[in-house]
Amino acid sequence: MEQTFQGPAVVVRDLYKEFYRDKLTIPVLMGTNLQVERGDYLALMGPSGSGKTTLLNLIAGLDRPTRGEVVVAGDDLSRLSESALARWRSQHIGFIFQLYNLIPVLTAFENVELPLLLTPLSKRERAEHVRTGLEIVGLADRMDHYPRQLSGGQEQRVAIARAIVNDPVLLVADEPTGDLDAKSAREILDLLGRLNGEFGKTIVMVTHDPHAAERAKKLVHLEKGILVDGTNQPKSEGIQVETSQGIKA
Ligand SMILES: Nc1ncnc2c1ncn2[C@@H]1O[C@H](COP(=O)(O)OP(=O)(O)O)[C@@H](O)[C@H]1O
Ligand SMILES: [Mg+2]
Numbered sequence: 001m002e003q004t005f006q007g008p009a010v011v012v013r014d015l016y017k018e019f020y021r022d023k024l025t026i027p028v029l030m031g032t033n034l035q036v037e038r039g040d041y042l043a044l045m046g047p048s049g050s051g052k053t054t055l056l057n058l059i060a061g062l063d064r065p066t067r068g069e070v071v072v073a074g075d076d077l078s079r080l081s082e083s084a085l086a087r088w089r090s091q092h093i094g095f096i097f098q099l100y101n102l103i104p105v106l107t108a109f110e111n112v113e114l115p116l117l118l119t120p121l122s123k124r125e126r127a128e129h130v131r132t133g134l135e136i137v138g139l140a141d142r143m144d145h146y147p148r149q150l151s152g153g154q155e156q157r158v159a160i161a162r163a164i165v166n167d168p169v170l171l172v173a174d175e176p177t178g179d180l181d182a183k184s185a186r187e188i189l190d191l192l193g194r195l196n197g198e199f200g201k202t203i204v205m206v207t208h209d210p211h212a213a214e215r216a217k218k219l220v221h222l223e224k225g226i227l228v229d230g231t232n233q234p235k236s237e238g239i240q241v242e243t244s245q246g247i248k249a
Helices: 050-060 082-092 107-120 123-136 150-165 183-195
Strands: 010-021 023-035 042-046 067-072 093-096 170-174 201-207 218-223 226-229
Touching: 010 050, 023 050, 023 226, 042 150, 042 183, 050 067, 050 170, 050 201, 067 218, 067 226, 082 093, 082 107, 093 150, 107 123, 107 150, 123 150, 170 183, 183 201
Parallel strands: 042 201, 042 218, 093 170, 170 201
Antiparallel strands: 010 023, 010 067, 218 226
C-alpha cells in the first residue's frame, strides 16, 4: 500500500490523559507534545507507571485522550467514531506486545493471516502476504507450528509478521524484548532495525532496556506526565520534542 498522506507520521499536541478510580483522578499525561516523522524509529523510556503504555495506546487509537490532539498519518483520531477507529487501527497500525499475544489455537500462518481477514483480499492473496511476512521474519519454515511449539523469540517474530502483514503506516511496540533472553532480544531488535532501515517502517517503541533504546534513532523520556528529550544518548540528536514548558530540543 502506498503511503499517500503528507506530513509527519504522528503529531501529538498538548495531550492530557486522566484515569478515574474510586472518585480519585489519576493524571497520567499532562500536556504531552510529540512529533514522529515518517521513517523515524523512536524509543520511549520512563519509569514504570509513568504513562508509556498510556501514550502508546493513545497514539495507536486504542484509547481516547481526556483532551488534546492525536493525528496519525494525517488522520485526527478524535474525529473517528468507535467503529471507524477500529477499522482505522486495523489498516494503519501494527501492534507488537511484550507477551506476543498470539492466539494459541491458531498456527503461525493463521495468526499472521488474522489482520487480513478484515480486508477484501482473496484467500490466495492472503496466503502470499502471510508467506512474505513470515519470510521477512525468517520463519517461513514454521508456518504450520503452533505458538507452544515455538520459542519466545520465534513467537515474537510471528507477532511481528502479523504486525507488518497489512503494511501499516506505524508500528507500535510495547516492551517488545521485555520477556526475552539477551540473544532473542538482539534478534528482535535486529529485525525492528531492518523494518525501519530497509522497509522504511515508522516505529515507536516503549522500552525499559537501554540496549533496546540505543538501537532507535531517537529517544524520549516520559517523566511526570511530560516528555523530555534523551540528550544523554548520542543518537537523540535532532529530536523534535516539546514539553508543556515549551522547551525544545
Ligand atoms: N485503565 C486504567 N485505569 C486506571 N488507571 C490506569 C489505567 N491505565 C493506566 N492507569 C494508571 O496510569 C499510570 C500509567 O500507566 P501506564 O501507562 O501503564 O505506565 P507505564 O507503561 O509507563 O508503566 C499508572 O499509574 C496506572 O496505574
Ligand atoms: Mg507499560
